[in-house]
Amino acid sequence: MTEQAILVGCLQNDPSAQRELYNRYSPKMLSVCYRFGQNREDAEDMLQEGFIKIFTQIHTFQNKGAFEGWVRRIIVHTCINFLKKNKKFNENIDLEHAGYLEVKEETMPSIMQARQIIECIRLLPLGYRTVLNLYALEGYSHKEIGEMLDIEESTSRSQFTRAKSMLEMILVKKRIIEQPKEDYQWLAALKK
Numbered sequence: 001m002t003e004q005a006i007l008v009g010c011l012q013n014d015p016s017a018q019r020e021l022y023n024r025y026s027p028k029m030l031s032v033c034y035r036f037g038q039n040r041e042d043a044e045d046m047l048q049e050g051f052i053k054i055f056t057q058i059h060t061f062q063n064k065g066a067f068e069g070w071v072r073r074i075i076v077h078t079c080i081n082f083l084k085k086n087k088k089f090n091e092n093i094d095l096e097h098a099g100y101l102e103v104k105e106e107t108m109p110s111i112m113q114a115r116q117i118i119e120c121i122r123l124l125p126l127g128y129r130t131v132l133n134l135y136a137l138e139g140y141s142h143k144e145i146g147e148m149l150d151i152e153e154s155t156s157r158s159q160f161t162r163a164k165s166m167l168e169m170i171l172v173k174k175r176i177i178e179q180p181k182e183d184y185q186w187l188a189a190l191k192k
Contacts, residue, residue, distance in 0.1 A: 050078035128163035
């Protein structure tokens with residue numbers, strides 16, 4: 001089924017088109033939700049809530065830009081709204097206390113580096129993790145993040161800087177990277 005046929009079918013509330021849309025995009029979007037969620041159950045709840053919004057708002061897609069990008073934006077905003085309902089984004093941990101965070105050792109040494117980095121991101125405090133995901137991986141500006149999370153733009157910048165530093169300490173501690181890198185190229189592995 002082509003993307004256009006799926007869109008037309010979804011606009012007509014055709015269950016087979018909706019199922020096709022879900023099957024096509026849910027695996028990728030679950031990985032987005034997983035980066036934001038506290039656990040797999042949260043990620044699955046975010047995904048389900050996101051697809052409900054997609055199906056009810058599909059008539060607003062204007063064929064400007066990629067459909068997958070439109071789906072992703074709805075999923076990301078759903079994740080943010082889910083987190084806003086349940087948590088606060090202004091939580092901070094001083095970097096000097098970051099060394100006391102418990103880092104769980106991986107039991108399977110053959111896991112790919114990108115997966116290891118995502119698991120390490122999930123160890124970050126909620127505010128840090130959310131800003132890091134939105135800025136470094138989703139491409140939002142600090143101004144946009146501030147508006148989405150109801151925080152100051154400077155708070156977004158600060159949390160991103162602290163998130164990078166804390167994440168790098170975790171990655172070094174887990175021996176995923178050997179030493180801190182100024183340019184944070186290891187984040188690029190996650191964008192692929």
